[in-house]
Amino acid sequence: MSRLIDRSFLTEAKKNKKDEFYTQRVDIDRELQYYEGQFKGRTVYCNTDHPKKSNFVRYFLDNFTRLGLRRLIATGYAVDGSNCGTYFSYTGNPDELVAWKNDELTLLQGNGDFRSDECVALLRESDIIVTNPPYSLLREFVGCIESFNKDFLIIATVNAITYKEIFRLIHAGKIWLGVGLGRDISGFIVPDHYELYGTEARLNDRGERIVSTNNSLWLTNLDSERRHQDIPLVKTYSANEADYPHYDNLDGINVNKTKDIPSDWFGLMGVPITFLHKHNPAQFEIVGFRKGNDGKDLRINGKAPYFRIIIRRREER
Template identity: 35%
Template sequence: MANNSNLGAAKAAKNDEFYTQYADIQKEINAYLEYNPDTFRNKTVLLPCDDPEWSNFTRFFAQNFERLGLKRLISTSYAVESKKYKNYQPSLFETESPMFDIDKTRIKGKIFELTHDTNQNGRIDIDDLEWNYLEGDGDFRSKEVCKLRDEADIIVTNPPFSLFREFVTWIVDAGKQYLIIGNINATHYKDIFPLIRDNKMWLGSSYFNGGAAFFIADASLYDPSKMSNQKNAFFQNGQFLWRVNGVRWFTNLDHGRRHEPLRLMTMKDNLRYGKNKTLRERGYVHYDNYDAIDIPSIECIPSDYQGDMGVPDSILEKYCPEQFEIIGLGAGDLAKEIGITKNYRGRSDLAFTDPLTNKPSCPYSRILIRKKQ
């Protein structure tokens, strides 16, 4: 699992103000359009937990309103005081509006909507956004934002890091389609993994470079003395960028990469020609505490094995539901659900007796999969 010190620091500081870069949003959305050009057509898209004045999600969907064929775009933001800004400055977008009220801005969230060509210039884009204050502070759990959720077809956002689980529940309970950003560690959460197992959630189409994303963050967080690597946080074009490891898109929108099966070799060919040293030395080892074989790396998955296999988490990046089914997770309480109760060295994940040492060996927790017939 990803060692994410920057994400941990953000949670510890109770600072969830990490804005996604425009290019990352564009890359991901374009992948869905390539697979199905009508993915967003005639849909109402809600962008909660957003700051429309600053958010690139709002910019992207507003600027591409006509290309996407949207019916309605809604974006909501938290009130200033609820977010505890360190250096809040109202934008010109706010202050130049006759509705602007600094007292309301501090305690009330805002709603931005786009449905039609308000300025009658012949196109629908970001200049046609209309805004107003919400009754409450804009919390996505409030009744008025829940009402907007119920009116939406697709929910897209980078939710607060500290509220990811609760946010997913908020979406799933309403039966909505979604595209959100989270940390890869979430795939092991007991309330997230079942969604993945049951094909109600999967990873998005695009990867962030190097398995990490650079988010636009509050400049007050910049402290060179606390940065172990200066490349993880820096200023670029007047914006402070903060690198967060292990970031992925999570969605239930279909995309083409999800249906690309892995090209695999037989067990015999993997042992003879495979590049994985561990497999060549140990062979396919059977677990002591579950009826499955251990797969040290994705390329070692055999094409001709019909039983259960314990594979690394990276399978989720290449998972094709037509090729495999996910059985369960070999760690924690989720392991007990599939009958793994025998502990090794205080852990409840999969273990096997190492044929080289004849001692129980604990690999990292595995995802159990089975080849579809």
């Protein structure tokens, strides 16, 4: 039976800036396995993570030696009436771990906002940013990370693909989607005062409140083998032309599902935004997003389909 998806709490969260959505450890373990070889000798900064609440921090503490990390930094935004954010740094020193276990955290001078001078200074010292940033500040967050040319792996809403600031970087090949998408991300831990929105809201075996969006993805500039796997092309345009209508305002065809991309078409195609989850840059070129030759939304017989990524096949390899 298909599961109903209620994303109203995401809209509410954005409107009211309720951004306390903590990532579950199972989802972190599942995604980080694809990038493990890229952490050796490097400093990881979890810059929107309370050092004791964050499962990202716990993951890197548990795997610090195995990954060969040089340093782990975490800063969290001020909560619970405090005006100061929290700070934690770990270099493998046992005393640092004892302090963390005993809740002996350092307070920042400011509130721990990732844009603050304190946090930007720590950002400059780091190599890889790994976190679940506030969705309401996603554009600013990615812009900040990109301006300092840092590697990163973050969780974002699927709709982030449609943000012009994000798509510009995807189009330029500077960032791309990670492995987990939609239901591959099993849900987020929320504070007790949050309503349990949606039909899949639940309590887990530790009594934590979980909401499942089915509308999130990983966004990164860390490479993985999965990114270089071709999409199998099993359908053809020839003899199935009716399934691939041409746009009114673009010399190209519409493809409703990524799995239906035809193997014998090398012109422009409009595909769903989730195509990016399967995109191999050696197989397809990203040409544009959403607009036809007239600068208006793509149309078929006067009607606009949902957002489309415009792509073109690379030459046969």
